[in-house]
Amino acid sequence: MIRILIADDHAIVRKGLTQLIRDEFASAEIAEVGDAEELISKVSDKDWDIVVCDLSMPGRSGLDALRQIKQMHPSLPVLIMSMHDEDQYALRVLKAGASAYLGKDNIHEDIIKAIRTVLLGKKFITPSVAEKLAQALEGDTNQLPHEKLSDREFDVFKLLAGGKAVSDIADQLSLSVTTVSTYRARILEKMNLKSNADLTRYALNNNLI
Amino acid sequence: MLRILIADDHEFIRKGIKQILFDEFDQLYVKEAEDTDGLLDLAFAEEWDIIISDISMPGKGGLEALQVIKDKSPAVPVLLLSIYPEDQYADNVLSAGASGYLNKDSAPAELASAIKTILSGQKYIKQK
Numbered sequence: 001m002i003r004i005l006i007a008d009d010h011a012i013v014r015k016g017l018t019q020l021i022r023d024e025f026a027s028a029e030i031a032e033v034g035d036a037e038e039l040i041s042k043v044s045d046k047d048w049d050i051v052v053c054d055l056s057m058p059g060r061s062g063l064d065a066l067r068q069i070k071q072m073h074p075s076l077p078v079l080i081m082s083m084h085d086e087d088q089y090a091l092r093v094l095k096a097g098a099s100a101y102l103g104k105d106n107i108h109e110d111i112i113k114a115i116r117t118v119l120l121g122k123k124f125i126t127p128s129v130a131e132k133l134a135q136a137l138e139g140d141t142n143q144l145p146h147e148k149l150s151d152r153e154f155d156v157f158k159l160l161a162g163g164k165a166v167s168d169i170a171d172q173l174s175l176s177v178t179t180v181s182t183y184r185a186r187i188l189e190k191m192n193l194k195s196n197a198d199l200t201r202y203a204l205n206n207n208l209i
Numbered sequence: 210m211l212r213i214l215i216a217d218d219h220e221f222i223r224k225g226i227k228q229i230l231f232d233e234f235d236q237l238y239v240k241e242a243e244d245t246d247g248l249l250d251l252a253f254a255e256e257w258d259i260i261i262s263d264i265s266m267p268g269k270g271g272l273e274a275l276q277v278i279k280d281k282s283p284a285v286p287v288l289l290l291s292i293y294p295e296d297q298y299a300d301n302v303l304s305a306g307a308s309g310y311l312n313k314d315s316a317p318a319e320l321a322s323a324i325k326t327i328l329s330g331q332k333y334i335k336q337k
Contacts, residue, residue: 011317016225083292108220 036060161203308334
């Protein structure tokens with residue numbers, strides 16, 4: 001029996017995914033959680049064969065949860081789903097250890113194929129993610145400014161671009177205000193931008209928020 | 210028997226809504242449409258107690274479908290769903306003839322509550 005844990009803050013999405021998976025794997029044990037904290041807690045509590053996790057959840061992101069899960073259980077396959085354009089997040093998510101990156105637009109077609117593939121110990125790569133990987137192999141000459149950021153800098157960047165104050169970000173990521181301010185300065189320098197408003201504009205133009 | 214038509218271009222969203230409905234209501238008859246044309250075909254092919262439709266779908270979209278449904282079958286209530294927050298769309302959608310508007314973030318109980326309110330003949334507006 002396959003044990004699958006689904007994490008998404010939308011109940012409609014969780015229930016829909018559960019049904020899609022159950023249609024194919026009738027005997028699967030499927031549990032649902034609504035945020036990253038609950039996800040980490042469930043992963044700590046018992047063994048799972050696959051985790052299916054939304055990238056954008058309130059509080060800690062799916063990317064953050066992915067990193068922690070891979071530290072706790074390096075061999076546990078994690079499939080990351082996203083509403084975002086695959087080009088924007090796929091590489092970052094795969095580098096962090098995900099076994100697949102699935103855009104929600106095609107998830108009804110991809111999720112079952114992805115589960116079957118990762119159960120064989122492989123990664124599931126959609127054609128558009130494969131194209132992005134191929135581009136990345138050509139070198140970083142066309143690297144976008146946000147692609148130069150480390151994962152943690154990228155987390156801080158998204159929160160700043162979304163209008164969060166430095167103190168709120170410090171609380172959310174369990175960092176000191178000074179550390180977040182240092183990240184902010186480094187992000188602005190790497191991206192050659194001057195203000196939080198520039199970050200917001202950049203993020204909107206690149207479909208990052 | 211409650212007769213509900215669900216329209217959304219994402220199969221997993223239709224399945225999610227359907228599962229919530231079966232959890233919340235007994236005696237259901239549900240059909241699904243995956244685009245605007247399918248919604249309009251089914252909307253007039255059978256009688257419905259309520260139509261639940263996504264705003265953004267391939268084809269004309271949920272808002273244009275709402276206009277056609279209200280022109281031909283004004284008594285059928287339509288609950289629109291979208292990924293956008295209620296305060297951005299609710300007023301426009303309700304004045305266009307919808308009986309309610311819900312964000313897809315909504316909890317299952319809220320979807321059930323919206324449907325019950327609408328079936329009692331009222332419009333559903335989320336409490337802020």
